[in-house]
Amino acid sequence: MRALLFLCVLLSSHAWAGLLWHSNNQLNDAGQTLQQLLLPDSSINAMSTAERDAWFTRQWRTVLKNRERFAQYTLPEHWRTQGFERAMAQHTLAGYMRGQVPDYHGYRALHQHYQQLGQGPDYTPLPPGPEVRMNERDPAIVALRTRLTELGQPAPAPLGRTDVLDTALAGRLKQLQQAGGLETSGSLDAATRALLNRSPAELRAEIKINLQRWLLLPPATEDYVLINIPSYRLTLVRGGRPTLAMPVIVGRPDWPTPELATYLGALKVNPDWTPTANIIREDLLPAQQQDGGFLDRNGFNVWLPGQRTPVPPSAINWQQPPPGLRLVQQPGPANALGQLKFEMQNRFSVYLHDTPDKTLFRRDQRALSHGCVRLSEPQALATGIGWALPEHGRTQLLPPPQRLPVYMVYFTTWMDGRSLMFAHDIYRKNRT
Structure with a gap:
């Protein structure tokens, strides 16, 4: 009997020794961190411990593979598959996984909102009804004010009756509509009701997709350029704080702007253009x-x-x-690249550039280019990065003042302060 018991203990220890993320049938420290990163649904609970452990490993290897494809340069070892292999060989997975959590404020804020939605917050659906225009009364406006508060976007104080869509509340709706790629009417129309009426479970599903996209970003730095493709917006971050933001034009759905991480290369002043x-x-x-x-x-x-x-x-x-x-x-006023072209190394041959047609930035939906990103304020970006722009009109190639990362991301939901913001899924990536 003792020999049989010893054999069972020995076989059990060998079985656990082959697991990375579990100890004694429970997630270990590394596994708990990985679970917080992957946010798996409850279906994994039906798996055996060994199956679940293997599933976690496959999923993490997929993250690393996608991360390496996202970066257009060689990442630090600890951010690549080699770092994972080393951590497994050295039995340091717990510390390794703690170092894999994205150190970005935007990620932490969105993750916190995801957790809060899972705790069963209040949910006030908007009742069906006709379109409500500015200065019109409707019972749905009372529910709208409550729903905005639940989403972390408290409605402005009523200017009169609480059931009136007043100018202040219409302005808040315009902000949501613009971010969501809707017509910025300020009215409570069918599309805006659908955007706001999603249940906590539906919101969590979209937030989860976007949290997983954060895992692709390289380790956080103090200075970088972030282009959020579906929100048509570029942000220059200096010292960890946004210092410049501008509208941009991105690729058409049939010619999408790729997600990538790279570095700004040269600035070409008065560029020529060689179309593909x-x-x-x-x-x-x-x-x-x-x-x-x-x-x-x-x-x-x-x-x-x-x-x-x-x-x-x-x-x-x-x-x-x-x-x-x-x-x-040739360079000139009609050149498609305008006066400035921001070159960056990547396998997609995309770059940032000026454009002579500034009227396009007035549109709410700006997926209009062949994949490159057109800037509404290229001179402001150049000077904000540190380039001194020459006054004469000949073509010049200016080296970068620093090695500045550029992240082109696809976030359809994010936190703006305490408010959950949405962007239209222009490439339908949330459905795949």
Whole structure:
């Protein structure tokens, strides 16, 4: 009997020795940290301990693989798969996992809101009804004020009756509508009701997706540029605090701006522009075929294979253009890149740049580009980073004043102070 008992204990110890995230059938310190990062649903409770442990390992390896794909440069070892392998070999997973928690205020605030929603907060749905316009009365407005407070966005004090959609409350709705990619009418319409009427469970599901996106970001630094693609917004962070924010234009749904981390390279002043073959094929060639003077008026030259000098567009038969031609738009007021191009190393060949068409920034929904990010205030960004802009108009390449990270992220919900904000899922990534 003693021998049998000893054998059972020995086999049990060998079984536990093969687990990374569990000890004595419970999550160990490393496993608890990983669970807080992955936020798995209750379905994992139906797994055996060994199955659940293996599931955690697969999920974490997927995070590391996605993180390495997100970064357009070599990450520190502890942020890559090699760091995980080392921690396993040295039996230091608990400390390793504590170091994997994103050290960003935005992550911590969103994670806290996620936990609070799981504690069963009050939920006041908005009753169905017709569109309520500014200065109109409706019983739904009383519920709207309560619902905004539950979302961490206390409604402004009523200017009169509590059931009136007054100007102050309409202004708050406009902020929500703009962030959510809706028409900024200030009215309580069907789309705005749907945005606000999501249950705590639905909100938690979207927050969870966004918390997992935070795991891709490299270790926090004091200075960086953050571009949130679905909110059409760039923020320059200095010393850990936002110092500049501006509207931007991002890629169309059929030509999306990629999520990535990289560093700002050179600043090209008065740049020329060499469009890609697919931009030529899908945009420029049809425009030229419809209007024979389009390329000439907009300052393009044509480079043919094997030739050392360009020819004007008027020299080409655009109904049957020669294969392999290359277009280059000269610097100037009509140049698609405007006056400034912020170059950055990445496999997607995207960059930040100025644009001559400033009217597009007045639109609420600005997924309009071929993947690159157009800036509403490029000069302010350049000087905020530390570049001194030259006054003369020749093309120049200015080296970066510092190695400044750029994070292009896809956050459809985030915390603004104590308020939960939303952005429209322009690329439908939350549904995958």
